[in-house]
Amino acid sequence: MGIAESILLTIATAATPLLIAALGELVVERSGVLNLGVEGMMVMGAVCGFVAAALTGSPWLGVLAAIVVGALFSLLFGFLTLSVATNQVATGLSLTLLGLGLSGMIGEGFVGQAGQKLPSLYIPGLSDLPLVGRLVFGQDPIFYMSIALTVGIMWFLFRTRAGLTLRSIGDNHASAHALGIPVIAYRYLAVMFGGACAGLAGAHLSLVYTPQWVENMTAGRGWIALALVVFASWRPLRVLAGAYLFGAVTIGQIHVQALGYGIPSQLLSSLPYLATIVVLVLISRNRRLTMMNTPASLGRAFVPDR
């Protein structure tokens, strides 16, 4: 394996959890709901994925458990914000706090245990191709899921009737409701989808990225995913670009440090954030298009009047 290929693989691994969590949140926000609990759902996915894999011996069941737990955990947020119409910001923040605490409790007996790694794809011949073999045919299954999710969500949002309905709810829930669209039901499904994605992103951390469980192992990745959605102005392809840019600059700056050029490491460490924000802001500089993409009802509680 050459160094270029190895670096690209490292970038893909760093970008994948951000991409998946951000895609999930993108769908949630497109439906007009702002869930700040991504970090909490992600860390719950990480711990439950790890624990399920450790108990059953199957990392695949771990992935499944993470997805289910992420979706169930997000239901708590869904019930409070959608059925009881609580403030979305406060509820989302509490979901993050709850997730961080609860995951610590669930995982207490599993710290320091050697985890199981989800096996990477291997196709004899293809995976051994020079340069692209490992990148295209030899990555972990969650990487392929993240690409499929990007394409799937693009198709769903912009090419299907249900996607159009979802976006219309995000833009104006009152009108959608007046048209007879089940606003709350759509939003429940969107929130659960977001939770499932965050859970899957968490599973990537504890079963692929660093196959172990340590408390707070998401280390702020849920927040980066949230920011990506906004800076990518709610477009799936831009989220993909943002996640990979962030991953690439993160890994790039480490390589620059290791080469010993003597550039201040504090500056280098902040580069991924700076670069991602600058690039995504530049991409989204067309104000009219950005306004069109911004879900107009984002974060506003909806109480059906009749």
Next chain:
Amino acid sequence: MKKIVFALAAVLAAGVSVPAMAQDKIKACFVYIGPKTDGGWTQAHDVGRQMVDKELGEKVETQFVENVPEGPDAERVIERFARSGCAIVFTTSFGYMDQTLAVAQKFPDVKFEHATGYKTAPNLTTYNSRFYEGRYIIGQIAAKVSKTGVAGYIASFPIPEVVQGINAFTLGAQTVNPDFKLKVVWVNTWHDAGKEADAAKALIDQGVDILTQHTDSAAPMQIAEERGIKAFGQAFDQIQAGPKAQMTAIIDTWGPYYVKRIKMVLDGTWKGGESSWDGLKDGILTMAPYTNMPDDVKKAAEETEAQIKSGELKPFTGPITKQDGTEWLKAGETADDKTLLGLNFYVKGVDDKLPQ
């Protein structure tokens, strides 16, 4: 409504009465930077706290708060401990230094101990461990085992404790191979498994075949295991994460110190304004079993460890040249603790520029 108020009052009263019953016990309180099960730095402190529970459980009740960020939040937590009747508060991260001092000045009757810092007060003592003694040993091992002649060092923040480690590692390696190179990556975090793993991968891609770290998770050890290179555990025995990779680990062993100091609080001999800086010989740090290395390397490591314990060998003994080429220590001269505690420069041979 009245009923609710009543119930609340009852709960509050119950809450208050619990500490009153336990009045004959003193409280020892700990502030942690990470989760108590981080498999590294904080867990090592928590193992120490559990030792206090076990040995002094009759007279002492311990409390702790995890995940306290360095900065203003820390001051709030430390102050809450001071107000809640803790007899002694241990703050276990370098970045709590100013906050601990501030609270110590506000609460002269409470005793404070701050780990790895250098500011003291009449009721504030600092305690530290000569981690660098262990780093010197692993530097020697690294230079003996490495085939590429380059090791990777994953560092957290450019504070003296970390700089001591990097320098000691380099000096140890140079006793074996004067041209041994060290690549340093600063991840600017104590605890982010993913970032530590990224750094480990990048360093390996650049040709290091030995990894060491001054961050708190076992992720680099795991990457070393996966990529088939060798590594050293940090703060805690990480052999589970790297059964084939870990050659040894520098294990922080705070328990005996905590027990000793709390006993001093109990019998009234505790004094503030001191700085205690123990090393291998006092057992505040211990080396995990030497594994995954040839017998002669193991033997040499054990010898070095014995020499450091006996005081025969001090890692920072001249001649040592600074990275910029100027002389730091003359032949036979040993660095004093004050310089070491404020160490802010590299020795010659470190392939990095120290962030200032």
